[in-house]
Amino acid sequence: MLRINFTPDDLARTRIAATWGPLGETFCALTTMQQPQGRALFGGWRQRVHSVSAARTHPASALFHEAFLDLFTVTGASASIEEGIEALRAARAEHLHAELVGAAQNHAHYFRSTEQWAGAAWGDIAHDRADRNELLVYLQDSHRAAVAPYWPRILPRLQAEQTSHARTLAEYGVEGMLDRLPPGFRWRSPTLEVGRGKHIRTVELAGRGLLLIPSAFYQTRPMAYTSPTDDQAPVLLFLPVIRSVTDAATLLTTPEGGLDKALSALLGRTRAHTLDAIGDGPCTTGQLAERIRASLPTASEQATVLRRAGLVTTTRHGSAVMHTLTPLGHALLTGQHL
The missing domain is CATH 1.10.10.10 (Winged helix-like DNA-binding domain superfamily/Winged helix DNA-binding domain)
Incomplete structure (x- = not known):
């Protein structure tokens, strides 16, 4: 279970976005592709992607296992895959290094020590230009197979999700919106609980606020994403919009x-x-x-x-x-x- 604690300042700074963009959905898709759960929802999509792409078997896929590496806060939101790719290409080495080190510390079972972060999962995308370029090509190819065919249906759905929550926000206020989030989210003022389980992780927003982001492909265990380089940036929390077989059939099929x-x-x-x-x-x-x-x-x-x-x-x-x-x-x- 993830518990997110709010202060009054955090409630004032809570917002709802429409999407993190095609690259953000590609990050999520690469993680969901490797998860055993959700066969009823994502099984057919996984098979189709696997039949036309090496997205699941490329060595770089290890970076996205269980949301291993958080690149959301490095690239920021983007309106197109090209914009997102260029943001990652231009990312400063120290920012990527900070993410890699943080990933090593948060996923200790991958490493004998946190110092082994360099190349432990795959490559050194912070300092090795060739590794970073290979990652960019891999992400573009993965987007083309896993996200692009479905994006014309997904984007309006994400925008509709934002509109719905924004309408609730305007009518009932922030706490009213948090209280009306989908199943799996429970508002118990001043705490938002996400998921279930004995293991509890707590996030203190501490005045940074929360940015809620609808996502079609985010299906991993609940995680809150924070910037390692900007302690004033809002915490990111993704809201899965594929919650039923009907949702999957609507969004994860292409026109015949x-x-x-x-x-x-x-x-x-x-x-x-x-x-x-x-x-x-x-x-x-x-x-x-x-x-x-x-x-x-x-x-x-x-x-x-x-x-x-x-x-x-x-x-x-x-x-x-x-x-x-x-x-x-x-x-x-x-x-x-x-």
């Missing part, structure tokens, strides 16, 4: 080939692929070109056609433009009705 063929017939194969790529998350034209493996002019042309059809919206951010699905584009991509 009939929908894919219909989209290709309607839009053309390249534009259908472009729409699907933008559905992975907002992206610049350069990022879109990488996703569809096309030139910049081709990516720009395809995005323009989709924008004129009302399926994509494009906004300028400095010298770049950002492409995002419209509700119509999302509905078309997922086969939903408006």
Whole structure:
């Protein structure tokens, strides 16, 4: 059981986010992929991912066993997989080193001593550039197999979860929201209890506040994530949104080939692929070109056609433009009705 103790300042600083982004969900997916529980919910998804990817067998997967390594607080939230990957690529060595040392101390059964953290699970992503680059490639490949095919359905579900909790927060206050969290969360003022079990871990928020984050793939034992380099950053706590077989069937299935063929017939194969790529998350034209493996002019042309059809919206951010699905584009991509 995890017990999180609040002060009045912590209640004032408690917030609900929509998502930590595609990379955050990839971290969670890599952990859930290795867990024996949840076969009814995640068994089919695990088999599909395993059939097309080395995500579960690559040596780097050891970093994510039982949420071994907390990279959430290193990268921060990100709107796209590319943004998250670049944040991890640019992370300072001392920040990653601190996470690795903390992981060694918190998972002592992996080590003879905490000094053996370097390379104990896999590689030295703090100081070895080649190891870090290999990890980045592994994460991109894992995202492509484990998260991207389902992201167009997952993201609206996470956003709806945030909206629901935010509405409760506005109507009943922070304690009312905490009291109405899903099964598995129990509010006993001033403590939030998560999970069950004889072993109790206690977290003192101590004025930092709590950031609740809905997640489709977070299924590990309850854990609160704190930054090793910023003692004022809020503590992160993930809220699983896949809580039933129905949730899993809704979020962890992809449109059947009939929908894919219909989209290709309607839009053309390249534009259908472009729409699907933008559905992975907002992206610049350069990022879109990488996703569809096309030139910049081709990516720009395809995005323009989709924008004129009302399926994509494009906004300028400095010298770049950002492409995002419209509700119509999302509905078309997922086969939903408006």
